[in-house]
Amino acid sequence: GYMQENGFSVTVKSVDNLAEIKSQYHVPVELQSCHTAIVDGYIVEGHVPAQDVNKMLDERPDILGIAVPGMPAGSPGMVSEDGLVEPYSVIAFDASGRQQVLSTYP
Numbered sequence: 001g002y003m004q005e006n007g008f009s010v011t012v013k014s015v016d017n018l019a020e021i022k023s024q025y026h027v028p029v030e031l032q033s034c035h036t037a038i039v040d041g042y043i044v045e046g047h048v049p050a051q052d053v054n055k056m057l058d059e060r061p062d063i064l065g066i067a068v069p070g071m072p073a074g075s076p077g078m079v080s081e082d083g084l085v086e087p088y089s090v091i092a093f094d095a096s097g098r099q100q101v102l103s104t105y106p
Contacts, residue, residue, distance in 0.1 A: 001077070002050070002076045002077050003037075003050065003053075006050035006053075006054075007050075008039070008050070008053070010037075018035075018036065021036055022036055022045075025038070025043050025064065025065070026064055026093075026095060026097075027043060027045050027064075027065070027067065027093070028067075028093055028097060028099065030069060031045055031046075031067035031069045031091055031093060031099070032045060032046075032067075032069065033045050033046025033047065033067065033068060033069055033070060033071060034046065034071055039053055039057065040057055042056055042057070042063070042064070042065045042066070043064055043065025043066070043067075044065055044066060044067075045065060045066070045067035045068070045069075046067055046068040046069060046070070046071070046075075047068050047071065047072070047075035047076050047077050047078050048066055048067065048068050048075075048076070048090055049075070049076055049090065049103075049105070050076070052066060052090045052102060052103055053066070055102075056092075061092065062094065063092045063093060063094045064093055064094055064095055065092070065093065066090055066091065066092050066093075066102060067090070067091050067093065068088055068089070068090055068091075069088075069091070070088075072086040072087075072088035073085060073086045074086055074088075074105070074106065075088055075105070085105075085106050087104065087105065087106065088104070088105055089101045089102075089103070089104045089105075090102045090103045090104075090105075
């Protein structure tokens with residue numbers, strides 16, 4: 001998979017209570033996507049590019065995590081055969097609910 005190719009070891013857990021898990025980790029509703037990962041204590045929600053994950057792990061900002069809301073075409077793991085790329089943003093969120101755009105693609 002994409003994250004393994006970028007040097008991450010991945011343990012997949014299929015759960016029936018994903019909404020509860022997102023709530024437990026304070027993922028804002030408007031940032032939620034199809035899957036939630038915990039990477040070294042941070043939340044990575046949805047199809048976040050590996051470079052953004054690595055940057056967060058390097059800098060260790062005081063945030064809960066980062067998210068790519070929804071499932072935008074052209075994001076990692078969502079490359080479509082027709083080459084469609086929807087613009088999308090990587091958004092940081094913290095415990096107080098503050099959100100900040102970290103990067104935008106393409």
